[in-house]
Amino acid sequence: MTKKALITGINYYGKSYQLSGCLNDAANVRDFLVGEHGFEDNPDNVVVMTDADENKDTLLYPTRDNMINAMRWLVSDNQPGDSVWLSYSGHGGQTTDADGNNPAAEEDTICPVNFEEAGQIDSATLHQILVDPLHLEARLTILFDCCHSGSACALPYVYRPDEEGNISVTFNDFVQTLQEGAQLVVAAQQLAHAPMLLSLDTLTQAKSFMHGVTGFAKELAPTVSS
Template sequence: MARKKALLIGINYFGTDHELNGCINDSENLRNFLIEERGFSPSPHDMVMMSDIPENEGTPFFPTGDNILAAINWLVTRNQPGDILWLSYSGHGGQVRNDDGDRPSGFDDTICPVDFSENGQITSEILHRVIVSPMNPECCLTIMFDCCHSGSACELPYVFRPDEDGNVNLVDTIKKGVDLVRAAGELLEGGFSMSRIDDAKMLLGGATDFFNGLHHRGDEDVDEDGLAPETFEEHWETEGKDVWMFSGCADNQTSADTSIAGAPTGAMSWAFVRALRENPEQSYINVLQNTREELAQKYSQIPQLSCGGRYDLDQVLVL
């Protein structure tokens, strides 16, 4: 019988300048959803909760960078074919400069452990290497990231985003490169200054690297629709891992907080759970569309769905 394992991380950054209100609530709400609606066991052998409540300080459940990476290793390794895995993170998301030249924005997405000010953020490349690469390809992992700049937080190669009418499309990476050139031109229209020139150089440099990457890709990387997967230095699209990630917003957006029944919570986590509680047997594309519809009533952020391969979005979500 397939085992279900879950790792839920919520960080409020208590007592710091970066304090948040609803992230631990997000983890609690998702925990209740997984147990009540999806048959996950609350046993500590099957479900790990990490948060920065004072009681956790000094234990493996305090979400420092090292502890998070160790918990992820527990989640994705030593699993059997057919195991169903869940990973969620609610906290600060950020971006750091990318030195590989493989990201059109010039930045990698990050998550921020509770000790990020002292020990740094965890980049999207590291997240992919510790979450996706070690996975048994016959397991299924669902990821929920409710944080800012989370669109490519695990560098999954195929990214889908709904438009304002609910139509879901593979993100057109060529358009991204064109937008970078346009943004650089618009930046200089208002006059020249050293800061403006430096910013424009960064945008144009990112665009140049981006288009060079496209130039060197073979025809085999372009699918029947004429679209290609997200471009990363590593060829993640060849891994073939059964990973699905719902993220609260695109790389250049922030995730909103909301309040449900007087308790603070992340808008994405709330919308995702609400959509699945209303209809548990939905396809991946339906979940994305319905989460988008819930969010669109109050928020500008656009949720995304990323996956490890060019999979059928009409299949029912495995969770």
């Protein structure tokens, strides 16, 4: 079993929206993973990206490109039983949903250090990079310490535990589940009309579709029974 972690903290030094604690967050998370959860203290297993001065002009500086490449490293070559960790401390935002897949017409985002020039990283992109390539028997843990963090990876369901950890399903959750099911029906129709010789892109779509079907089935059963 391999354990890999990507830890990012961005303070946005010199900006009007500068933060003060994100680098400390990154250091604390690293100490937590290495000291208490068996992550190896080496750059092959634990990568820490911050906008500290010493990281400028290196791959550890959290620009949009560097962050995306690091995320791809995090989930690359994962095997059954692997555990991968992603944490991000910085600004979160929202952009217009260009694809029209989000009922709120907005995509939740995280903000690289150069987001004003290079753009934010939206939830659809995060899902495609982090979730789609993941082996079904590997485990991905994500900690987003930012605004709009709850749906930042466009996952198919949301659990809202109470103080004791119990999960209750609301009517809004049920409606959201049905909406996701309708989207899966559309995806199934599109795949049904795909050529018999599936392209690599179509196979990727099929894999993503099956992930969605599995999640939808798991979500619908407890929702209906409640």
